Amino acid sequence: MNYRASIPDCKAVTGTNGTEGIKWYKPIGNSVPGMVVCEACHEDDVLCNPFAPKFQREQGQGPTDIWACDLALRYINNELKFKGRAGDWDGFTRQASARLAIPACPGQGTAAATSRKWFTPTIGSYAANGILICHGCYCDHVLHSGEEAKWQDVGASVGSRFGSTLRCTMGQFNVNVALGMAQEAGDLSIFWKSLEGASREKFCDAKGIKDGKWFTLPSSPDGFAVCGACCATVLEPLDLMKFVLPNRAKLRGGTILCSINPAAPRFLIYAKHLVEAHLRQDISSLEKLTVELTNIPACRRDEDFTNGVWYGWPDCAICPECHHTFTRGTALERSMPLKGVRIADSNLCQMYSPRMRALYMAACAKNPPDPSELLVYADHRSTVYVQTVMRIRQMLMESQLMLGQQSMLNTSSSFYLSMGQIQEISMPSACTYGMAGVGYGFANQNSLQGAIYGQQAMAVGQQAANPSRTLLVGELERQWRAVE
Numbered sequence: 001m002n003y004r005a006s007i008p009d010c011k012a013v014t015g016t017n018g019t020e021g022i023k024w025y026k027p028i029g030n031s032v033p034g035m036v037v038c039e040a041c042h043e044d045d046v047l048c049n050p051f052a053p054k055f056q057r058e059q060g061q062g063p064t065d066i067w068a069c070d071l072a073l074r075y076i077n078n079e080l081k082f083k084g085r086a087g088d089w090d091g092f093t094r095q096a097s098a099r100l101a102i103p104a105c106p107g108q109g110t111a112a113a114t115s116r117k118w119f120t121p122t123i124g125s126y127a128a129n130g131i132l133i134c135h136g137c138y139c140d141h142v143l144h145s146g147e148e149a150k151w152q153d154v155g156a157s158v159g160s161r162f163g164s165t166l167r168c169t170m171g172q173f174n175v176n177v178a179l180g181m182a183q184e185a186g187d188l189s190i191f192w193k194s195l196e197g198a199s200r201e202k203f204c205d206a207k208g209i210k211d212g213k214w215f216t217l218p219s220s221p222d223g224f225a226v227c228g229a230c231c232a233t234v235l236e237p238l239d240l241m242k243f244v245l246p247n248r249a250k251l252r253g254g255t256i257l258c259s260i261n262p263a264a265p266r267f268l269i270y271a272k273h274l275v276e277a278h279l280r281q282d283i284s285s286l287e288k289l290t291v292e293l294t295n296i297p298a299c300r301r302d303e304d305f306t307n308g309v310w311y312g313w314p315d316c317a318i319c320p321e322c323h324h325t326f327t328r329g330t331a332l333e334r335s336m337p338l339k340g341v342r343i344a345d346s347n348l349c350q351m352y353s354p355r356m357r358a359l360y361m362a363a364c365a366k367n368p369p370d371p372s373e374l375l376v377y378a379d380h381r382s383t384v385y386v387q388t389v390m391r392i393r394q395m396l397m398e399s400q401l402m403l404g405q406q407s408m409l410n411t412s413s414s415f416y417l418s419m420g421q422i423q424e425i426s427m428p429s430a431c432t433y434g435m436a437g438v439g440y441g442f443a444n445q446n447s448l449q450g451a452i453y454g455q456q457a458m459a460v461g462q463q464a465a466n467p468s469r470t471l472l473v474g475e476l477e478r479q480w481r482a483v484e
Protein backbone atom coordinates (compact mmCIF):
# COMPACT_ATOMS: atom_id res chain seq x y z
CA MET A 1 0.00 0.00 0.00
CA ASN A 2 2.83 2.40 0.83
CA TYR A 3 4.61 1.71 -2.45
CA ARG A 4 1.45 2.06 -4.59
CA ALA A 5 0.84 5.56 -3.23
CA SER A 6 4.22 6.66 -4.63
CA ILE A 7 3.40 5.58 -8.24
CA PRO A 8 1.86 8.17 -10.60
CA ASP A 9 -1.68 7.17 -11.68
CA CYS A 10 -2.35 5.80 -15.17
CA LYS A 11 -2.66 8.61 -17.72
CA ALA A 12 -4.61 6.31 -20.10
CA VAL A 13 -4.99 7.63 -23.67
CA THR A 14 -3.40 10.99 -22.85
CA GLY A 15 -0.04 9.24 -22.55
CA THR A 16 3.21 10.44 -21.02
CA ASN A 17 6.62 11.26 -22.46
CA GLY A 18 9.95 9.79 -21.36
CA THR A 19 10.86 12.70 -19.07
CA GLU A 20 8.01 11.87 -16.68
CA GLY A 21 9.84 8.75 -15.52
CA ILE A 22 6.97 6.24 -15.74
CA LYS A 23 8.12 2.58 -15.52
CA TRP A 24 6.70 0.49 -18.38
CA TYR A 25 6.03 -3.23 -18.84
CA LYS A 26 5.19 -5.31 -21.92
CA PRO A 27 4.14 -8.90 -22.70
CA ILE A 28 7.26 -11.10 -23.01
CA GLY A 29 8.94 -11.84 -26.32
CA ASN A 30 6.97 -9.22 -28.29
CA SER A 31 3.89 -11.48 -28.07
CA VAL A 32 1.61 -8.43 -28.42
CA PRO A 33 3.55 -6.05 -30.69
CA GLY A 34 3.46 -2.44 -29.50
CA MET A 35 1.63 -3.12 -26.23
CA VAL A 36 2.85 -1.31 -23.10
CA VAL A 37 1.47 -1.20 -19.56
CA CYS A 38 2.21 1.60 -17.08
CA GLU A 39 3.52 0.76 -13.62
CA ALA A 40 0.25 1.72 -11.89
CA CYS A 41 -1.77 -0.72 -14.04
CA HIS A 42 0.98 -3.34 -13.66
CA GLU A 43 0.63 -3.11 -9.88
CA ASP A 44 -3.18 -2.97 -9.93
CA ASP A 45 -4.10 -5.49 -12.62
CA VAL A 46 -1.10 -7.57 -13.73
CA LEU A 47 0.66 -8.61 -10.52
CA CYS A 48 -2.53 -10.23 -9.15
CA ASN A 49 -3.16 -12.05 -12.46
CA PRO A 50 -1.92 -15.60 -13.27
CA PHE A 51 -0.18 -14.05 -16.32
CA ALA A 52 2.05 -11.81 -14.14
CA PRO A 53 5.26 -13.78 -15.03
CA LYS A 54 4.49 -13.16 -18.71
CA PHE A 55 5.19 -9.41 -18.41
CA GLN A 56 8.66 -7.83 -18.46
CA ARG A 57 10.15 -4.35 -18.11
CA GLU A 58 10.24 -2.20 -21.28
CA GLN A 59 12.91 0.51 -21.14
CA GLY A 60 12.96 1.78 -24.71
CA GLN A 61 11.06 5.06 -24.17
CA GLY A 62 13.01 8.10 -25.40
CA PRO A 63 12.54 11.47 -23.65
CA THR A 64 10.21 12.80 -26.38
CA ASP A 65 8.33 9.53 -27.09
CA ILE A 66 4.72 9.71 -25.90
CA TRP A 67 3.44 6.32 -24.73
CA ALA A 68 -0.15 5.55 -23.73
CA CYS A 69 -0.96 2.64 -21.41
CA ASP A 70 -2.84 -0.10 -23.31
CA LEU A 71 -4.28 -1.74 -20.21
CA ALA A 72 -6.41 1.40 -19.86
CA LEU A 73 -8.41 0.06 -22.83
CA ARG A 74 -11.29 -1.74 -21.12
CA TYR A 75 -11.39 -4.53 -23.67
CA ILE A 76 -7.74 -5.50 -23.14
CA ASN A 77 -8.16 -5.17 -19.38
CA ASN A 78 -11.23 -7.48 -19.48
CA GLU A 79 -9.47 -9.98 -21.72
CA LEU A 80 -6.53 -10.10 -19.30
CA LYS A 81 -8.96 -10.97 -16.49
CA PHE A 82 -11.01 -13.58 -18.37
CA LYS A 83 -8.20 -15.26 -20.31
CA GLY A 84 -6.00 -15.14 -17.20
CA ARG A 85 -8.60 -17.07 -15.25
CA ALA A 86 -8.90 -19.59 -18.12
CA GLY A 87 -5.10 -19.81 -18.51
CA ASP A 88 -5.40 -19.01 -22.24
CA TRP A 89 -2.31 -16.86 -22.97
CA ASP A 90 -2.52 -17.34 -26.75
CA GLY A 91 -6.15 -16.20 -26.67
CA PHE A 92 -5.13 -13.09 -24.72
CA THR A 93 -2.32 -12.13 -27.11
CA ARG A 94 -4.62 -12.66 -30.11
CA GLN A 95 -7.44 -10.50 -28.67
CA ALA A 96 -5.07 -7.77 -27.42
CA SER A 97 -3.34 -7.56 -30.83
CA ALA A 98 -6.72 -7.36 -32.58
CA ARG A 99 -7.89 -4.54 -30.28
CA LEU A 100 -4.66 -2.57 -30.79
CA ALA A 101 -5.18 -2.75 -34.56
CA ILE A 102 -8.53 -0.91 -34.29
CA PRO A 103 -8.20 2.88 -34.78
CA ALA A 104 -8.55 4.99 -31.63
CA CYS A 105 -11.95 6.57 -30.95
CA PRO A 106 -12.17 10.00 -32.65
CA GLY A 107 -13.40 11.40 -29.30
CA GLN A 108 -14.90 14.87 -29.72
CA GLY A 109 -13.79 14.91 -33.38
CA THR A 110 -15.09 13.08 -36.43
CA ALA A 111 -13.78 10.16 -38.52
CA ALA A 112 -14.38 8.94 -42.06
CA ALA A 113 -17.21 6.39 -42.28
CA THR A 114 -14.87 4.04 -44.15
CA SER A 115 -12.08 4.23 -41.53
CA ARG A 116 -13.60 1.57 -39.19
CA LYS A 117 -16.76 -0.38 -38.29
CA TRP A 118 -19.66 1.50 -36.69
CA PHE A 119 -22.40 0.17 -34.39
CA THR A 120 -25.90 1.43 -33.57
CA PRO A 121 -28.48 0.34 -30.96
CA THR A 122 -30.98 -2.30 -32.09
CA ILE A 123 -33.54 -0.92 -29.63
CA GLY A 124 -35.52 2.34 -29.68
CA SER A 125 -35.23 4.98 -32.36
CA TYR A 126 -31.54 5.74 -31.76
CA ALA A 127 -30.47 4.60 -35.23
CA ALA A 128 -32.99 6.99 -36.78
CA ASN A 129 -31.47 9.79 -34.66
CA GLY A 130 -27.97 9.02 -35.96
CA ILE A 131 -26.62 7.49 -32.73
CA LEU A 132 -23.46 5.55 -33.66
CA ILE A 133 -20.46 4.29 -31.74
CA CYS A 134 -17.02 3.46 -33.14
CA HIS A 135 -15.51 -0.05 -33.29
CA GLY A 136 -13.08 0.72 -30.45
CA CYS A 137 -15.85 1.87 -28.09
CA TYR A 138 -17.93 -1.17 -29.06
CA CYS A 139 -15.08 -3.48 -27.97
CA ASP A 140 -14.36 -1.52 -24.80
CA HIS A 141 -17.88 -0.79 -23.56
CA VAL A 142 -20.26 -3.27 -25.18
CA LEU A 143 -18.36 -6.58 -25.42
CA HIS A 144 -18.25 -8.31 -22.00
CA SER A 145 -21.02 -5.96 -20.76
CA GLY A 146 -23.85 -8.46 -21.25
CA GLU A 147 -25.53 -5.97 -23.61
CA GLU A 148 -24.09 -7.25 -26.89
CA ALA A 149 -27.62 -7.93 -28.23
CA LYS A 150 -28.57 -4.25 -27.86
CA TRP A 151 -26.07 -3.19 -30.55
CA GLN A 152 -25.52 -4.13 -34.17
CA ASP A 153 -22.86 -3.57 -36.82
CA VAL A 154 -24.22 -1.04 -39.34
CA GLY A 155 -22.17 -2.68 -42.09
CA ALA A 156 -20.98 -1.24 -45.38
CA SER A 157 -24.10 0.93 -45.84
CA VAL A 158 -23.02 3.22 -42.97
CA GLY A 159 -21.72 5.94 -45.33
CA SER A 160 -24.88 6.09 -47.43
CA ARG A 161 -27.17 5.97 -44.37
CA PHE A 162 -25.36 8.33 -42.01
CA GLY A 163 -22.91 10.41 -44.13
CA SER A 164 -19.22 10.20 -45.00
CA THR A 165 -17.86 11.70 -41.74
CA LEU A 166 -19.23 10.37 -38.47
CA ARG A 167 -19.12 11.11 -34.77
CA CYS A 168 -18.80 8.49 -32.04
CA THR A 169 -21.52 9.10 -29.43
CA MET A 170 -19.52 7.41 -26.66
CA GLY A 171 -16.52 9.62 -27.53
CA GLN A 172 -18.43 12.79 -26.56
CA PHE A 173 -17.48 14.17 -23.15
CA ASN A 174 -21.08 14.36 -21.87
CA VAL A 175 -22.16 10.83 -22.94
CA ASN A 176 -18.87 9.54 -21.55
CA VAL A 177 -19.74 10.93 -18.12
CA ALA A 178 -23.10 9.06 -18.19
CA LEU A 179 -21.35 5.88 -19.33
CA GLY A 180 -18.68 6.16 -16.63
CA MET A 181 -21.29 6.71 -13.90
CA ALA A 182 -23.32 3.73 -15.18
CA GLN A 183 -20.25 1.46 -15.27
CA GLU A 184 -19.18 2.54 -11.81
CA ALA A 185 -22.66 1.83 -10.42
CA GLY A 186 -22.83 -1.47 -12.37
CA ASP A 187 -26.17 -0.33 -13.79
CA LEU A 188 -26.21 0.40 -17.53
CA SER A 189 -29.83 1.60 -17.38
CA ILE A 190 -28.32 4.92 -16.17
CA PHE A 191 -26.52 5.18 -19.52
CA TRP A 192 -29.62 4.32 -21.58
CA LYS A 193 -31.78 6.80 -19.70
CA SER A 194 -29.21 9.56 -20.33
CA LEU A 195 -28.85 8.62 -23.98
CA GLU A 196 -32.58 8.73 -24.44
CA GLY A 197 -32.80 12.17 -22.85
CA ALA A 198 -29.89 13.47 -24.92
CA SER A 199 -31.25 12.11 -28.19
CA ARG A 200 -34.35 14.30 -27.72
CA GLU A 201 -32.16 17.44 -27.32
CA LYS A 202 -29.87 19.28 -29.71
CA PHE A 203 -26.32 17.90 -29.96
CA CYS A 204 -23.94 19.86 -27.69
CA ASP A 205 -21.86 21.32 -30.54
CA ALA A 206 -18.40 22.84 -30.08
CA LYS A 207 -19.58 25.65 -32.36
CA GLY A 208 -22.56 26.38 -30.09
CA ILE A 209 -26.30 25.67 -30.27
CA LYS A 210 -28.98 27.83 -31.82
CA ASP A 211 -32.40 27.94 -30.10
CA GLY A 212 -31.42 25.28 -27.58
CA LYS A 213 -32.91 24.49 -24.19
CA TRP A 214 -30.77 26.02 -21.44
CA PHE A 215 -30.31 25.57 -17.71
CA THR A 216 -28.60 27.81 -15.19
CA LEU A 217 -27.76 28.08 -11.46
CA PRO A 218 -30.24 29.72 -9.05
CA SER A 219 -28.36 33.07 -9.10
CA SER A 220 -28.36 32.97 -12.93
CA PRO A 221 -24.72 34.14 -13.34
CA ASP A 222 -23.83 35.69 -16.69
CA GLY A 223 -21.96 33.42 -19.06
CA PHE A 224 -22.95 30.13 -17.43
CA ALA A 225 -25.43 27.92 -19.30
CA VAL A 226 -25.76 24.14 -19.56
CA CYS A 227 -27.55 22.66 -22.59
CA GLY A 228 -30.38 20.13 -22.44
CA ALA A 229 -28.20 17.26 -23.68
CA CYS A 230 -25.57 17.88 -20.98
CA CYS A 231 -28.32 17.99 -18.34
CA ALA A 232 -29.44 14.51 -19.39
CA THR A 233 -25.92 13.06 -19.65
CA VAL A 234 -23.93 14.95 -16.99
CA LEU A 235 -26.13 16.70 -14.40
CA GLU A 236 -28.73 13.89 -14.21
CA PRO A 237 -26.28 11.00 -13.55
CA LEU A 238 -24.28 13.22 -11.15
CA ASP A 239 -27.55 13.88 -9.28
CA LEU A 240 -27.20 17.65 -9.74
CA MET A 241 -30.44 18.42 -11.62
CA LYS A 242 -32.08 19.50 -8.37
CA PHE A 243 -29.67 22.49 -8.23
CA VAL A 244 -30.37 23.99 -11.67
CA LEU A 245 -33.26 25.90 -13.20
CA PRO A 246 -34.42 26.30 -16.79
CA ASN A 247 -33.15 29.57 -18.22
CA ARG A 248 -35.88 30.95 -20.43
CA ALA A 249 -35.34 34.67 -20.31
CA LYS A 250 -31.86 35.49 -21.50
CA LEU A 251 -30.85 32.99 -24.09
CA ARG A 252 -33.43 33.24 -26.86
CA GLY A 253 -31.95 33.49 -30.34
CA GLY A 254 -28.26 33.60 -31.22
CA THR A 255 -25.77 30.77 -30.99
CA ILE A 256 -24.63 29.86 -27.48
CA LEU A 257 -21.79 27.56 -26.49
CA CYS A 258 -22.65 25.24 -23.60
CA SER A 259 -20.40 26.01 -20.57
CA ILE A 260 -19.51 22.34 -20.09
CA ASN A 261 -18.64 21.61 -23.73
CA PRO A 262 -14.87 20.79 -23.86
CA ALA A 263 -14.48 23.65 -26.37
CA ALA A 264 -15.81 26.18 -23.83
CA PRO A 265 -13.03 28.38 -22.37
CA ARG A 266 -13.77 27.47 -18.73
CA PHE A 267 -14.66 23.83 -19.32
CA LEU A 268 -11.87 22.44 -17.09
CA ILE A 269 -12.67 24.74 -14.17
CA TYR A 270 -16.37 23.94 -14.32
CA ALA A 271 -15.80 20.20 -14.77
CA LYS A 272 -13.64 20.14 -11.63
CA HIS A 273 -16.31 21.95 -9.63
CA LEU A 274 -19.07 19.68 -10.97
CA VAL A 275 -17.21 16.67 -9.60
CA GLU A 276 -16.90 18.41 -6.24
CA ALA A 277 -20.59 19.37 -6.30
CA HIS A 278 -21.48 15.72 -7.04
CA LEU A 279 -19.34 14.30 -4.25
CA ARG A 280 -20.54 16.81 -1.66
CA GLN A 281 -24.07 17.14 -3.11
CA ASP A 282 -23.61 20.87 -2.68
CA ILE A 283 -23.39 23.29 -5.61
CA SER A 284 -22.41 26.41 -3.62
CA SER A 285 -18.69 26.43 -4.57
CA LEU A 286 -19.56 26.24 -8.29
CA GLU A 287 -22.16 28.94 -7.85
CA LYS A 288 -19.72 31.21 -5.98
CA LEU A 289 -17.06 30.69 -8.65
CA THR A 290 -19.35 31.40 -11.62
CA VAL A 291 -20.45 34.65 -9.97
CA GLU A 292 -16.83 35.68 -9.28
CA LEU A 293 -15.78 34.83 -12.83
CA THR A 294 -18.48 36.92 -14.52
CA ASN A 295 -16.22 39.99 -14.46
CA ILE A 296 -12.94 38.21 -15.18
CA PRO A 297 -11.96 37.64 -18.83
CA ALA A 298 -11.41 33.99 -19.77
CA CYS A 299 -7.75 32.83 -20.07
CA ARG A 300 -6.56 33.22 -23.67
CA ARG A 301 -4.15 30.26 -23.25
CA ASP A 302 -1.50 30.21 -25.99
CA GLU A 303 -2.68 33.41 -27.60
CA ASP A 304 -0.67 36.55 -26.73
CA PHE A 305 -2.42 39.92 -26.50
CA THR A 306 -1.71 43.57 -25.69
CA ASN A 307 -3.02 45.81 -22.90
CA GLY A 308 -3.94 42.96 -20.53
CA VAL A 309 -4.09 42.90 -16.73
CA TRP A 310 -1.43 40.61 -15.21
CA TYR A 311 -0.35 38.93 -11.99
CA GLY A 312 2.92 37.11 -11.28
CA TRP A 313 6.31 38.12 -12.62
CA PRO A 314 7.37 40.06 -15.75
CA ASP A 315 8.96 36.81 -17.04
CA CYS A 316 6.05 34.63 -15.95
CA ALA A 317 2.79 36.53 -16.38
CA ILE A 318 -0.44 35.03 -15.01
CA CYS A 319 -3.85 36.10 -16.33
CA PRO A 320 -6.60 37.16 -13.88
CA GLU A 321 -8.54 33.92 -14.40
CA CYS A 322 -5.56 31.62 -13.73
CA HIS A 323 -4.64 33.80 -10.75
CA HIS A 324 -8.15 33.67 -9.36
CA THR A 325 -8.62 29.93 -9.84
CA PHE A 326 -5.07 28.67 -9.21
CA THR A 327 -2.36 30.98 -7.78
CA ARG A 328 -4.51 33.11 -5.46
CA GLY A 329 -3.85 32.36 -1.81
CA THR A 330 -0.70 30.28 -2.48
CA ALA A 331 2.68 30.66 -0.78
CA LEU A 332 4.21 32.75 -3.59
CA GLU A 333 1.34 35.20 -3.97
CA ARG A 334 2.82 37.76 -1.56
CA SER A 335 6.16 37.91 -3.39
CA MET A 336 4.63 38.49 -6.86
CA PRO A 337 5.77 41.85 -8.25
CA LEU A 338 2.71 42.08 -10.54
CA LYS A 339 -0.65 42.25 -8.80
CA GLY A 340 -3.35 43.17 -11.27
CA VAL A 341 -1.10 45.52 -13.30
CA ARG A 342 -2.13 46.61 -16.80
CA ILE A 343 0.71 46.13 -19.31
CA ALA A 344 0.55 47.76 -22.73
CA ASP A 345 2.99 45.32 -24.42
CA SER A 346 1.92 41.99 -25.83
CA ASN A 347 2.06 39.22 -23.23
CA LEU A 348 1.11 35.56 -22.82
CA CYS A 349 -0.43 33.69 -19.86
CA GLN A 350 2.03 31.13 -18.45
CA MET A 351 -0.21 29.46 -15.89
CA TYR A 352 -2.95 27.60 -17.83
CA SER A 353 -0.82 24.56 -18.73
CA PRO A 354 -0.56 21.54 -16.39
CA ARG A 355 3.26 21.60 -16.80
CA MET A 356 3.58 25.21 -15.59
CA ARG A 357 1.11 24.57 -12.78
CA ALA A 358 3.20 21.62 -11.60
CA LEU A 359 6.34 23.80 -11.66
CA TYR A 360 4.48 26.50 -9.72
CA MET A 361 3.35 24.02 -7.07
CA ALA A 362 6.94 22.74 -6.75
CA ALA A 363 8.18 26.36 -6.33
CA CYS A 364 5.58 26.95 -3.58
CA ALA A 365 6.55 23.73 -1.81
CA LYS A 366 10.22 24.79 -1.42
CA ASN A 367 11.36 26.02 1.96
CA PRO A 368 11.33 29.01 1.70
CA PRO A 369 9.13 29.22 -1.45
CA ASP A 370 11.38 30.04 -4.41
CA PRO A 371 10.20 30.85 -7.97
CA SER A 372 13.68 31.00 -9.61
CA GLU A 373 13.45 27.65 -11.51
CA LEU A 374 9.89 28.50 -12.60
CA LEU A 375 11.05 31.86 -13.97
CA VAL A 376 13.94 30.31 -15.92
CA TYR A 377 11.58 27.78 -17.52
CA ALA A 378 8.94 30.44 -18.28
CA ASP A 379 11.60 32.50 -20.05
CA HIS A 380 12.63 29.47 -22.17
CA ARG A 381 8.95 28.75 -22.92
CA SER A 382 8.43 32.32 -24.16
CA THR A 383 11.42 32.00 -26.51
CA VAL A 384 10.07 28.76 -27.98
CA TYR A 385 6.65 30.45 -28.29
CA VAL A 386 8.08 33.20 -30.48
CA GLN A 387 9.97 30.65 -32.61
CA THR A 388 7.02 28.30 -33.11
CA VAL A 389 3.49 29.63 -32.47
CA MET A 390 4.20 33.08 -33.92
CA ARG A 391 5.66 31.45 -37.03
CA ILE A 392 2.72 29.05 -37.41
CA ARG A 393 0.34 31.97 -37.13
CA GLN A 394 2.25 33.88 -39.84
CA MET A 395 2.14 30.83 -42.13
CA LEU A 396 -1.57 30.26 -41.50
CA MET A 397 -2.23 33.91 -42.33
CA GLU A 398 -0.35 33.53 -45.61
CA SER A 399 -2.27 30.32 -46.39
CA GLN A 400 -5.55 32.01 -45.59
CA LEU A 401 -4.68 34.94 -47.86
CA MET A 402 -3.84 32.45 -50.58
CA LEU A 403 -7.07 30.53 -50.01
CA GLY A 404 -9.04 33.80 -50.02
CA GLN A 405 -7.37 34.70 -53.29
CA GLN A 406 -8.20 31.22 -54.59
CA SER A 407 -11.88 31.51 -53.74
CA MET A 408 -12.00 34.95 -55.40
CA LEU A 409 -10.38 33.52 -58.52
CA ASN A 410 -12.81 30.58 -58.46
CA THR A 411 -15.77 32.93 -58.23
CA SER A 412 -14.42 35.06 -61.09
CA SER A 413 -13.78 31.91 -63.09
CA SER A 414 -17.36 30.62 -62.80
CA PHE A 415 -18.70 34.13 -63.42
CA TYR A 416 -16.81 34.45 -66.70
CA LEU A 417 -17.55 30.85 -67.71
CA SER A 418 -21.31 31.37 -67.31
CA MET A 419 -21.09 34.73 -69.11
CA GLY A 420 -19.31 32.87 -71.88
CA GLN A 421 -22.02 30.22 -72.07
CA ILE A 422 -24.80 32.82 -72.27
CA GLN A 423 -22.84 34.69 -74.93
CA GLU A 424 -22.29 31.51 -76.89
CA ILE A 425 -26.02 30.84 -76.99
CA SER A 426 -27.10 34.42 -77.67
CA MET A 427 -24.24 35.67 -79.90
CA PRO A 428 -22.38 32.70 -81.38
CA SER A 429 -19.03 33.71 -82.92
CA ALA A 430 -17.47 32.22 -86.05
CA CYS A 431 -13.94 32.06 -84.65
CA THR A 432 -12.65 30.45 -81.43
CA TYR A 433 -10.39 31.92 -78.74
CA GLY A 434 -7.31 30.44 -77.12
CA MET A 435 -4.15 31.14 -75.18
CA ALA A 436 -0.87 29.24 -74.73
CA GLY A 437 -0.90 27.25 -71.47
CA VAL A 438 -4.68 27.58 -70.99
CA GLY A 439 -6.04 25.84 -74.07
CA TYR A 440 -7.78 26.59 -77.35
CA GLY A 441 -11.26 26.26 -78.80
CA PHE A 442 -13.06 28.59 -76.38
CA ALA A 443 -16.26 30.00 -77.92
CA ASN A 444 -15.57 33.58 -76.87
CA GLN A 445 -13.30 35.90 -74.84
CA ASN A 446 -15.39 35.40 -71.66
CA SER A 447 -15.03 31.63 -71.74
CA LEU A 448 -11.27 32.00 -72.21
CA GLN A 449 -11.05 34.52 -69.31
CA GLY A 450 -13.01 32.06 -67.13
CA ALA A 451 -10.54 29.29 -67.94
CA ILE A 452 -7.58 31.58 -67.14
CA TYR A 453 -9.00 32.44 -63.70
CA GLY A 454 -9.80 28.78 -63.07
CA GLN A 455 -6.19 27.81 -63.76
CA GLN A 456 -4.80 30.58 -61.52
CA ALA A 457 -7.12 29.47 -58.70
CA MET A 458 -5.79 25.92 -58.95
CA ALA A 459 -2.15 27.08 -58.79
CA VAL A 460 -2.76 29.26 -55.72
CA GLY A 461 -4.69 26.43 -54.05
CA GLN A 462 -1.83 23.99 -54.62
CA GLN A 463 0.65 26.42 -53.09
CA ALA A 464 -1.52 26.96 -49.99
CA ALA A 465 -2.01 23.23 -49.43
CA ASN A 466 1.65 22.42 -50.12
CA PRO A 467 2.50 19.25 -48.12
CA SER A 468 5.97 20.52 -47.09
CA ARG A 469 4.26 23.57 -45.56
CA THR A 470 1.85 21.33 -43.63
CA LEU A 471 4.80 19.22 -42.42
CA LEU A 472 6.65 22.30 -41.18
CA VAL A 473 3.57 23.51 -39.25
CA GLY A 474 3.27 20.04 -37.69
CA GLU A 475 6.93 20.08 -36.63
CA LEU A 476 6.70 23.61 -35.16
CA GLU A 477 3.58 22.63 -33.25
CA ARG A 478 5.37 19.56 -31.87
CA GLN A 479 8.24 21.78 -30.62
CA TRP A 480 5.77 24.10 -28.88
CA ARG A 481 3.77 21.26 -27.26
CA ALA A 482 7.04 19.87 -25.87
CA VAL A 483 7.47 22.94 -23.65
CA GLU A 484 3.88 24.19 -23.39
Ligand SMILES: [Zn+2]
Binds near residue numbers: 010070071
Ligand atom coordinates in the same frame (compact mmCIF):
# COMPACT_ATOMS: atom_id res chain seq x y z
ZN1 LIG B 1 -2.06 2.25 -17.09
Ligand SMILES: [Zn+2]
Binds near residue numbers: 106107136138170
Ligand atom coordinates in the same frame (compact mmCIF):
# COMPACT_ATOMS: atom_id res chain seq x y z
ZN1 LIG C 1 -15.67 5.80 -29.83
Ligand SMILES: [Zn+2]
Binds near residue numbers: 259
Ligand atom coordinates in the same frame (compact mmCIF):
# COMPACT_ATOMS: atom_id res chain seq x y z
ZN1 LIG D 1 -23.73 20.86 -23.43
Ligand SMILES: [Zn+2]
Binds near residue numbers: 299319349351
Ligand atom coordinates in the same frame (compact mmCIF):
# COMPACT_ATOMS: atom_id res chain seq x y z
ZN1 LIG E 1 -4.40 32.06 -17.90
